[in-house]
Amino acid sequence: MPRLRKPFFNRSVHEVAPELIGARLLFRDVGGVIVEVEAYHHTDPAAHSYGGQTQRNAVMFGPPGYAYVYRSYGIHWCVNFVCEPAGSASAVLIRALEPTEGLAAMQRRRHTKDVRFLCSGPGRLTEALGITHAQNGCALDAAPFELHAREEAIDVVSGLRIGITKAVELPWRYGLRGSRFLSKPFKV
DNA sequence: TATGAGATCAACT
DNA sequence: GTTGATCTCATAC
Numbered sequence: 001m002p003r004l005r006k007p008f009f010n011r012s013v014h015e016v017a018p019e020l021i022g023a024r025l026l027f028r029d030v031g032g033v034i035v036e037v038e039a040y041h042h043t044d045p046a047a048h049s050y051g052g053q054t055q056r057n058a059v060m061f062g063p064p065g066y067a068y069v070y071r072s073y074g075i076h077w078c079v080n081f082v083c084e085p086a087g088s089a090s091a092v093l094i095r096a097l098e099p100t101e102g103l104a105a106m107q108r109r110r111h112t113k114d115v116r117f118l119c120s121g122p123g124r125l126t127e128a129l130g131i132t133h134a135q136n137g138c139a140l141d142a143a144p145f146e147l148h149a150r151e152e153a154i155d156v157v158s159g160l161r162i163g164i165t166k167a168v169e170l171p172w173r174y175g176l177r178g179s180r181f182l183s184k185p186f187k188v
Numbered sequence: 189t190a191t192g193a194g195a196t197c198a199a200c201t
Numbered sequence: 202g203t204t205g206a207t208c209t210c211a212t213a214c
Contacts, residue, residue, distance in 0.1 A: 038206070040206075046206070047206085048199095048206075051200090054199070054200080055198095055199080056198075056199060056200095057199095070198090070199095070206085071196095071197065071198065071199095072205070072206065072207055072208095073195080073196075073197085073204095073205060073206095073207050073208080074195075074196035074197035074198075074205090074207095075195060075196060075197080075207065075208075076207050076208070078206065078207080080206085093206055095206085121207070121208070122206070122207070123207045123208060124207090124208075127208095161206075162206080163205090163206055163207065164205090164206055165204095165205080165206095183207095
């Protein structure tokens with residue numbers, strides 16, 4: 001199973017995002033299969049990088065293949081994969097995983113046994129994996145991260161993004177069709 | 189099932 | 202001082 005390296009991310013977010021569906025993400029041997037992501041581009045009013053570089057979003061303006069982690073609503077951490085050549089400030093938000101490895105660790109951190117709710121949402125999956133701002137700027141192709149390309153053909157659906165107030169109409173959310181582990185179902 | 193409030197913080201105006 | 206790329210719990214229907 002090939003590991004995803006930096007060149008994989010050095011392409012348009014719109015190519016990378018759907019290809020991440022079905023890939024396996026591990027952080028310190030805990031994680032699972034990516035079933036939901038959203039693409040953010042610097043020309044997109046909903047993106048953190050839209051208004052230019054700041055201290056918070058600096059990693060988005062760096063080279064591809066790194067993690068951008070930010071605080072959401074003062075409570076959660078959310079993790080993005082930086083894409084496209086350095087300076088284009090585009091990234092893919094990881095929104096949900098199907099938990100496959102390290103179940104016990106995730107259940108302990110999330111205070112629930114129900115696998116359905118371990119990683120089905122951007123804030124939930126960082127809590128389950130133990131990802132925090134300490135991982136901001138971390139390379140994705142080196143420990144403690146491990147990212148493997150998907151092996152089989154799968155059915156990817158796209159739809160409108162969630163939880164944002166700007167550029168709501170852009171269909172830049174991608175998911176694994178029919179997965180039980182999505183943060184919300186896709187509209188048919 | 190659906191809606192609503194509260195938690196809590198760093199960036200930005 | 203305001204605002205979120207969110208989640209959980211409570212209350213209502």
